[in-house]
Amino acid sequence: MRGQAAVIEGFGFGAAPGTGGVTLAGAGGSVAAPMAGSSDWSDLTIRFTVPDSAVSGMLTVTTAAGLRLTATVHVIPRLRFGPDTLTWKQRTAFPRAPVGVGVAAAEIPADNVVSITLYAAGGAELVGARLVPDAGVYVARALAGGAVGAWARQPDNADPLKSRALPAPRGFAAVAVATRYNSHFTGSALYVIGGIDSAGRAQPSVFAADVTPDSVAGHFAPIEPLPAPVAGATAVVRRGRIYVIGGTDSLGRPQRSVFVGRIAADGHIDGWYRQPLLPTPRAYGGGVVLDDRAVAFGGVADSVPPGGGLDPTTPRLASSDTAPVSLVSGFLAGPWASGNTLFPAPRSQFATLDLGDVVLLVGGMYGGAATNDAETLAAAVIGDSLGLFTGPAGPGTIAAQGGGTLVGPAGVSWRESDGSRHALVIGGIDLNTGLRKSGVWGF
Structure with a gap:
C-alpha cells in the first residue's frame, strides 16, 4: 500500500x-x-x-x-478511513442468531482475480439459561462496496472425513485464516482456536481445514493444541504468525497467557510458543499486532460465565498492555508493560475492527451501554502506537437500524483491491432485551 x-x-x-x-x-x-x-x-x-x-x-x-x-x-492506493463518516448499513442476515461466533476474512486467488471470502465458525445458542455451542461453519462472499452474499452452511455429515462442520461444538473460540498474503502458506486454511465445549468449559483444541473462495474444501482436523485451554481470547494473524492473547481458563478466570504459533509452508502450526505474560489478566477484550508492537486492550478482569455475562458489576478494564515484537522471529522481543488507559470507560465483549490506520470498537459492556451512548469508538494507528479511543464515531448507528445495544458481536474487516476498507458486525445479545440477534451490519 x-x-x-x-x-x-x-x-x-x-x-x-x-x-x-x-x-x-x-x-x-x-x-x-x-x-x-x-x-x-x-x-x-x-x-x-x-x-x-x-x-x-x-x-x-x-x-x-x-x-x-x-x-x-500489486500496489494499491492508501485510502484513509474517516471515523466521522462511518455509517452502518444492514447486510445479508446470518442464518442463526448466534453469540460467540468466530469470523475471519480471507483474500484467495480465484482464476485471475482475488476473491474475498468470509468464514464464520461455531457460536452458541441460548437454551434456557445456558449457552449451548454449535459446530456449524458458514461461508459468504464479500461483494463490491462492502456488500455480502448469502451465508451458506457447510455440509454436516456423520462421516468425519466428509463433514465440513467442526469436529466438536465450540463457542467463543478465536478464529484466524492463513493465506499466501499473510503467511508463507501457498494455500488457504481456517483455524478455530480454543472456545467452550458443550459443558461450557474452555478447551485447548485447535481445528484446521483448507478453504476455497466458496467453501470449506476439507474436513476440520485437530492440530497442535494450545498449551492451556482458553475461551474469549484475541487472535491476530501477522506475517505468518498467529498471536493468541488472554482469554479465560476452564473455570472462567481471565488469564495472562500469550501464545504464538508459526504457520508453516504447508499450513500446519509448527507449535504454540509461550510468550511473556500480560501484566493484567484479561479476556473478552481486543488487541492488535503492528510491525514492532503488540497491544492488548479492554476486557473483563474477574471470573465470568461463558461469553462474559451481562452483569454490570463485573470488573472491566479500560487499560492496555503493550510489548515489543521482533521483526525477524515474530516472537515478543521483551516483556509486556502496562500501557495507556485507552478507553473513556472500562469495556468488554466488543468487536474489534482493524482498518489499518484506524481501529474501531463496536458494542460491548460498558458504563453507558444501556443507553448506547458510545456504540462505536475509534483510535488512530500512528506508526507502532495506538491512540486513545474516542467517540461515538459516525452519524449512523447500528441501534438505529434495529440492532439494539449489542454485547458480544463478532467483527471482521477486509480491504478491496482499490484500497477501500470494509467491515461487518454479526449477531450478539441485545442488552436491553436479552435476546440474541441474527442481524449483520457493515460499511
Missing part, C-alpha cells in the same frame, strides 16, 4: 543494501523505496516504505554482494 511500511522476508540479504537497495515500478520506470535507517536491512528482513509514486509491477532487491532478486507485486 502506498505510503505504508512493507517487509520482505528471506535469507541472505546481507548486512547492508547494495546500490539501488529496493526499487518498485513507477510511472516512468523505477522508483527507489526509502528506508528509515540501517536497522531496516538485515540478512533476514528488509523494511521499507512504499513510495507514493509506485505502481503495480516489478519489485527489485539488490544486495551488497550483487545479488538481484525480483518479484511481481
Whole structure:
C-alpha cells in the first residue's frame, strides 16, 4: 500500500543494501523505496516504505554482494478511513442468531482475480439459561462496496472425513485464516482456536481445514493444541504468525497467557510458543499486532460465565498492555508493560475492527451501554502506537437500524483491491432485551 511500511522476508540479504537497495515500478520506470535507517536491512528482513509514486509491477532487491532478486507485486492506493463518516448499513442476515461466533476474512486467488471470502465458525445458542455451542461453519462472499452474499452452511455429515462442520461444538473460540498474503502458506486454511465445549468449559483444541473462495474444501482436523485451554481470547494473524492473547481458563478466570504459533509452508502450526505474560489478566477484550508492537486492550478482569455475562458489576478494564515484537522471529522481543488507559470507560465483549490506520470498537459492556451512548469508538494507528479511543464515531448507528445495544458481536474487516476498507458486525445479545440477534451490519 502506498505510503505504508512493507517487509520482505528471506535469507541472505546481507548486512547492508547494495546500490539501488529496493526499487518498485513507477510511472516512468523505477522508483527507489526509502528506508528509515540501517536497522531496516538485515540478512533476514528488509523494511521499507512504499513510495507514493509506485505502481503495480516489478519489485527489485539488490544486495551488497550483487545479488538481484525480483518479484511481481500489486500496489494499491492508501485510502484513509474517516471515523466521522462511518455509517452502518444492514447486510445479508446470518442464518442463526448466534453469540460467540468466530469470523475471519480471507483474500484467495480465484482464476485471475482475488476473491474475498468470509468464514464464520461455531457460536452458541441460548437454551434456557445456558449457552449451548454449535459446530456449524458458514461461508459468504464479500461483494463490491462492502456488500455480502448469502451465508451458506457447510455440509454436516456423520462421516468425519466428509463433514465440513467442526469436529466438536465450540463457542467463543478465536478464529484466524492463513493465506499466501499473510503467511508463507501457498494455500488457504481456517483455524478455530480454543472456545467452550458443550459443558461450557474452555478447551485447548485447535481445528484446521483448507478453504476455497466458496467453501470449506476439507474436513476440520485437530492440530497442535494450545498449551492451556482458553475461551474469549484475541487472535491476530501477522506475517505468518498467529498471536493468541488472554482469554479465560476452564473455570472462567481471565488469564495472562500469550501464545504464538508459526504457520508453516504447508499450513500446519509448527507449535504454540509461550510468550511473556500480560501484566493484567484479561479476556473478552481486543488487541492488535503492528510491525514492532503488540497491544492488548479492554476486557473483563474477574471470573465470568461463558461469553462474559451481562452483569454490570463485573470488573472491566479500560487499560492496555503493550510489548515489543521482533521483526525477524515474530516472537515478543521483551516483556509486556502496562500501557495507556485507552478507553473513556472500562469495556468488554466488543468487536474489534482493524482498518489499518484506524481501529474501531463496536458494542460491548460498558458504563453507558444501556443507553448506547458510545456504540462505536475509534483510535488512530500512528506508526507502532495506538491512540486513545474516542467517540461515538459516525452519524449512523447500528441501534438505529434495529440492532439494539449489542454485547458480544463478532467483527471482521477486509480491504478491496482499490484500497477501500470494509467491515461487518454479526449477531450478539441485545442488552436491553436479552435476546440474541441474527442481524449483520457493515460499511
